[in-house]
Amino acid sequence: MASSNHNLSIAQYAIGLGDDALTLGHRLSEWCSHGPYLEEDIALINISLDYIGRARMFLDHAATVEGEGRDEDQLAYFRDDREFRNRLIFELPRGDFAETIARQCIVDPFYVLFFEALMQSKDPVLAGIAGKAIKESRYHWKHTHSWMLRLGDGTAESHQRILTALDEVWGYHFELFEMTDLDRELLDAGIAVDLAALKPKWDSMIDEVLTAATLTRPEDTWRQSGGRNGEHTEHLGHLLTELQFIQRAHPGLQW
Amino acid sequence: MVAIQTRAEIQALLDQVFDPEIPVLTVTDLGVIRGVDIQPGLIRITLTPTYSGCPAMNTIEQDIRAILASTGCAVEIDTVYAPAWSSDWISDAGREKMRDYGIAPPEKDTHSKKVLMGADPTIECPHCQSTQTKLISEFGSTACKAMYHCDDCLQPFDYFKCI
Incomplete structure (x- = not known):
């Protein structure tokens, strides 16, 4: 049965959201047994698990509405880097602990706002996933927020390292608020989120935490995007070689 | 048949x-x-x-x-994902069993609670019922639990998160 163009657009949208969650979930999972101490190790892996769960829900929805007989595993394991639609910030290496927290500081408030808006989507599955994920993202933000205070307002060393880490990742935050043609098409249909409209609230959440953490907001001197068009950093290919290895070597293998 | x-x-x-x-x-x-x-x-x-x-x-x-x-x-x-699961849906019998098992059950009524930046709730130790407890980590042994420590009986314990 041929899918309508509308369904293909929804599938593409869900693939983007699923790829964001999959790549970040993988990056966070790399902390497993490498966390700064046991409780924090567990925290990062719990957050990772939330993202992997979202990836499964989004990719499963994409596969269903696409109606071409693919499933969530085929989407996750058998697409090449240029077919991935995640935004660049999610594929960046985990870096040191400061870099991981700096990325979460950008991403968590974004997701709190994004899922609040996606809960109003006319697509009931997307709205349902958002209703579930919003609770998790609020919890994630609480965790990241406390780390920003501890690192920013901690020692001279921790202050400097979180500042450097924020600088490294800052130029990637713009892409989170960029509207593609697909976003605009589905926004008109009442399905997608108006990303640009989230920016003022995000700015105030970021400014609040940076001020509380005695940190200076990085300047907007550079920006990078392209993930939604399949144009990625070199890091994604390396990430996928690890993420996809077993299924590529032994297609269809199950635990 | x-x-x-x-x-x-x-x-x-x-x-x-x-x-x-x-x-x-x-x-x-x-x-x-x-x-x-x-x-x-x-x-x-x-x-x-x-x-x-x-x-x-x-x-x-x-x-x-x-x-x-x-x-x-x-x-x-x-x-199904909607409506999203809430810890309020855990039955009263379930809360009692959880406490007996050594896990502090979640606070009730998530709507009235400030999940985000609000004050942390007072969690009662499931071992000695003391309220002199403190949060060790927002994340525990499973996605649904946080880790606490009791200052009276000195035991660590799991708290089932309120979401």
Whole structure:
């Protein structure tokens, strides 16, 4: 049965959201047994698990509405880097602990706002996933927020390292608020989120935490995007070689 | 011929399915079963996950299938995400069992609580009932729990997160 163009657009949208969650979930999972101490190790892996769960829900929805007989595993394991639609910030290496927290500081408030808006989507599955994920993202933000205070307002060393880490990742935050043609098409249909409209609230959440953490907001001197068009950093290919290895070597293998 | 099962019979079977991560709680106590639809020869169960990535869901699904196999009916399990699961759905009996097991049950009524930046709730130690407890980590041994420490009996304990 041929899918309508509308369904293909929804599938593409869900693939983007699923790829964001999959790549970040993988990056966070790399902390497993490498966390700064046991409780924090567990925290990062719990957050990772939330993202992997979202990836499964989004990719499963994409596969269903696409109606071409693919499933969530085929989407996750058998697409090449240029077919991935995640935004660049999610594929960046985990870096040191400061870099991981700096990325979460950008991403968590974004997701709190994004899922609040996606809960109003006319697509009931997307709205349902958002209703579930919003609770998790609020919890994630609480965790990241406390780390920003501890690192920013901690020692001279921790202050400097979180500042450097924020600088490294800052130029990637713009892409989170960029509207593609697909976003605009589905926004008109009442399905997608108006990303640009989230920016003022995000700015105030970021400014609040940076001020509380005695940190200076990085300047907007550079920006990078392209993930939604399949144009990625070199890091994604390396990430996928690890993420996809077993299924590529032994297609269809199950635990 | 397959007999039509009564709702009470099905419920009695489901009451034997336990959460693999908190094995004193049944899936009914946990509030993850959102619907039981019984038709001749067919039982349709609607499930909702506690957390997006809850790794127990597959096991719970398999356990439900295994126990309902004794009815001889076909079993269909649908997973739904909306409305999103809330810790308010954990039954009172479930809260008591959790406390006896050494896990502090979640505060009730998530709506009135400031989940985000509000003051942390006072959590009672499940071992000695002291309220002199402190948060060690927002994340515990499973996605649904946080770690606390009791300043009176000096025991660490799990707190089932309120979401």
